[in-house]
Every structure is written in C-alpha cells, then in structure tokens.
Amino acid sequence: MTNGRYSRQILFREIGAEGQRRLADSRVLVVGAGALGSAHAETLARAGVGFLRVVDRDFVEFSNLQRQTLYSESDALERLPKAVAAKNRLAAINSDIATEAVVADINHTNVESLLADVDLAVDGTDNFQIRYLLNDAAVKLGKPWVYGAAVSSYGTTMTVIPGETPCLRCIFEEIPAAGSAPTCDTAGVIQAIIASVSAVQTTESMKLLIGKTDALHGSLMQIDIWRNDWRKIRLGGPNEDCECCAKRKFEFLEARDREIFTALCGRDAVQIRPPNADSIDLPALAERLRPLGEVKSNAYLVRFAADGYEITVFADARAIIKGTDDPSIARGVYSRFIGS
Amino acid sequence: MKITVNGEPRELTGEVSLFELLGRLDLPTERIAIELNREVVRRKDWPNINVSDTDRIEIVHFVDGG
Numbered sequence: 001m002t003n004g005r006y007s008r009q010i011l012f013r014e015i016g017a018e019g020q021r022r023l024a025d026s027r028v029l030v031v032g033a034g035a036l037g038s039a040h041a042e043t044l045a046r047a048g049v050g051f052l053r054v055v056d057r058d059f060v061e062f063s064n065l066q067r068q069t070l071y072s073e074s075d076a077l078e079r080l081p082k083a084v085a086a087k088n089r090l091a092a093i094n095s096d097i098a099t100e101a102v103v104a105d106i107n108h109t110n111v112e113s114l115l116a117d118v119d120l121a122v123d124g125t126d127n128f129q130i131r132y133l134l135n136d137a138a139v140k141l142g143k144p145w146v147y148g149a150a151v152s153s154y155g156t157t158m159t160v161i162p163g164e165t166p167c168l169r170c171i172f173e174e175i176p177a178a179g180s181a182p183t184c185d186t187a188g189v190i191q192a193i194i195a196s197v198s199a200v201q202t203t204e205s206m207k208l209l210i211g212k213t214d215a216l217h218g219s220l221m222q223i224d225i226w227r228n229d230w231r232k233i234r235l236g237g238p239n240e241d242c243e244c245c246a247k248r249k250f251e252f253l254e255a256r257d258r259e260i261f262t263a264l265c266g267r268d269a270v271q272i273r274p275p276n277a278d279s280i281d282l283p284a285l286a287e288r289l290r291p292l293g294e295v296k297s298n299a300y301l302v303r304f305a306a307d308g309y310e311i312t313v314f315a316d317a318r319a320i321i322k323g324t325d326d327p328s329i330a331r332g333v334y335s336r337f338i339g340s
Numbered sequence: 341m342k343i344t345v346n347g348e349p350r351e352l353t354g355e356v357s358l359f360e361l362l363g364r365l366d367l368p369t370e371r372i373a374i375e376l377n378r379e380v381v382r383r384k385d386w387p388n389i390n391v392s393d394t395d396r397i398e399i400v401h402f403v404d405g406g
Binding site (some may be wrong): 124150181183184187232235 | 346347373378404
C-alpha cells in the first residue's frame with residue numbers, strides 16, 4: 001500500500017485507511033467465474049481484498065468473451081479453465097493480494113470447506129441448485145453471502161446475513177424447477193446488467209467486510225438496465241418458519257446420492273461426474289485417446305473430439321460432453337472413451 | 341379501485357386476492373416475491389390477502405443465470 005494504489009478509495013470517507021486495512025485482511029469466496037464472477041473478482045482484486053478464492057468448473061470459450069471480462073482470446077484458444085485464467089489475470093492486476101484457483105464443481109461434498117475459512121461468499125454462479133446449496137452452507141456456518149443473478153437485461157440481488165436478514169429460502173422457499181427460468185443461453189444477456197448487478201454485490205461485500213452494515217441495502221433489489229427500472233422490496237427480518245435458517249434443515253447439503261449428471265442448460269452439453277473417481281491421470285488419458293480422434297490438452301484438461309462429440313476431461317475426472325443434452329447419451333460417450 | 345403495481349397505476353374491479361391479481365396481470369406465480377405497502381408477503385398468504393384501494397404492490401423476479 002506504499003505506492004498509492006488505493007489512494008482514491010481511501011479518500012472515499014466511508015472506507016478510509018481503516019477500511020482499506022480491513023479489506024486487506026479479508027478473505028472472499030467467489031462462486032463461479034463466468035460473467036458475474038469475473039466482474040466480482042476483478043472489482044474485489046482492484047479494491048485490495050487480501051484473499052480471493054475463485055471456484056469454477058468450466059473452461060473459457062469465445063462465446064464468453066462478450067461479457068466475462070477477465071478473459072482474453074488467448075484464454076479461449078488455450079481452453080484454460082476459467083478459475084485458472086481468472087487467477088492469472090487477477091495476479092496481473094494486483095500482485096498485493098493472494099488468489100486461489102479451484103477448478104471444481106461446487107457441490108455438497110466441498111461447499112462447506114470452500115466457505116469455512118473466508119469472511120463471505122459472493123454469488124457468481126449460473127444456477128439455482130448451487131445458490132440453494134450455498135445458502136444452506138452459509139446459514140450452517142454463519143457466513144454472509146451475496147446472491148446475485150442476471151439474464152437478458154435484468155437481474156436481482158439480495159444480501160444474506162444468517163440470523164439477521166432473511167436467507168434465500170425465507171423469501172423463495174422452494175427451489176424453482178430445473179429449466180423453469182430463462183437463462184443466459186435461452187434469453188441472452190448483455191454485459192451492462194452483469195456490471196450493474198455485480199456493482200451492487202461487490203459494494204455490499206465491501207460494506208460487510210469493513211463492518212459498515214448500516215449501509216447495506218436491506219432489500220431484494222431488481223434492476224432492468226434496458227428498461228431503466230430499479231426497484232426494491234424491503235425484506236425485514238428472517239421468516240420464523242424457514243426450513244433453512246429457522247429450522248436448520250440443510251437439505252441441499254444432505255444430498256444422499258452423488259449427482260452424476262448436470263445438463264449445462266442451453267449449451268448442448270452435459271457435465272458428468274463419475275461416482276467412483278476424484279482424479280484422473282491427464283497425460284496418460286491423452287496418450288490413450290490419441291489413436292481414436294483429435295486430442296488437445298493443457299496442464300488442466302484434455303479435449304478430445306470424436307463421433308461428433310467434444311469431450312473435455314478435467315483433472316478431477318469430471319467431463320463436459322458437448323454435442324448432446326441427453327444425459328444417457330453423454331454417459332455412454334464417457335464410458336466409451338474415458339471409462340465407466 | 342386504483343392500485344399501483346411496480347410503479348404503474350392499475351384499475352381493478354371486484355374482490356381480488358394477491359394470488360388472483362397475478363393472474364389478472366398475466367404474471368407468473370412462481371419465482372417472484374411480492375411486497376404489499378412496503379412489507380413482504382409470504383407466499384402462503386397470497387390467496388388470503390385481498391387487494392385494497394390505493395395499495396402499492398411491488399413484484400420482483402427470482403432470477404437465475406450469471
């Protein structure tokens with residue numbers, strides 16, 4: 001902090017030198033490194049948040065570049081995992097801070113450990129399932145989290161402080177059915193709504209980190225950047241009947257069966273997590289696949305094209321099968337080329 | 341009666357619950373939260389609360405994606 005990097009932020013009275021010190025001592029989990037996650041991570045890194053853990057399961061593609069502002073064409077050409085590309089970019093932006101890249105699917109087996117040693121989580125995921133999982137974990141561990149989502153030109157955000165504010169399930173008791181809401185892949189999205197929702201989420205995060213909770217917006221906020229509409233619902237206190245924060249039933253953490261398939265909605269792709277493996281030897285896999293089709297690999301993944309499918313295998317043995325949205329077909333492709 | 345929904349004036353006739361109001365306005369009943377006169381109304385109460393003259397209602401959508 002000797003080079004004046006944060007001078008303008010310190011001049012902002014609500015933060016000041018003390019707030020800046022608290023940011024430097026803070027640890028944040030960025031859940032997802034797509035459009036929102038990119039914006040969150042960049043803002044918080046530039047602001048000098050001392051530690052950022054960025055978790056994402058996907059790799060960079062050209063269709064991401066219009067709105068996922070941490071990434072460049074070279075990341076897409078190299079097919080870098082988003083978490084890795086994000087960490088590289090964040091390190092170039094601010095070498096004062098520490099960053100950790102976690103290339104993984106967030107699920108009930110790892111969400112608590114990812115959250116346990118941070119001050120708060122900021123939501124940059126793209127699906128309800130992970131948001132309910134994150135809500136369960138945050139309430140269980142007593143960590144604040146900042147929900148935010150955006151599609152088309154509109155988005156919604158809400159800040160959850162367990163025990164003080166409503167949690168996600170106080171307001172939206174049941175998880176919406178899969179495929180019931182428009183997604184970025186069906187309704188599109190413009191970068192400006194990402195920037196707007198992220199601006200609110202990251203500002204809320206900074207207020208929480210420096211203890212300026214009086215300045216939190218205390219609402220469910222909806223923004224439509226195209227229709228120039230900015231509305232808030234006042235939330236009040238937690239719902240005394242809430243299954244999650246009142247009754248402390250964490251059903252999303254208690255998933256009995258390990259979910260194997262995740263259809264990546266609208267992307268004509270399915271993610272497969274093999275039930276019996278947590279890692280795979282990528283160089284050996286690349287060697288084995290080479291006679292069967294086109295293989296490209298980097299330190300984090302192996303990409304293989306055959307029979308009209310594109311299979312990307314990560315070191316944690318997950319694969320994203322592109323070319324089908326049918327889980328049983330994807331499972332067959334996985335078994336045939338990677339193993340069962 | 342005259343009410344305001346999302347900042348826009350609306351005219352309604354007859355007795356209408358919050359739940360029925362959604363149908364009249366052609367709004368979905370899932371993935372939304374409703375505020376009536378600056379108080380959130382729990383989903384289970386939507387059918388039991390009738391809209392009154394001069395009510396101010398805000399409806400916010402639960403958004404996926406990101």
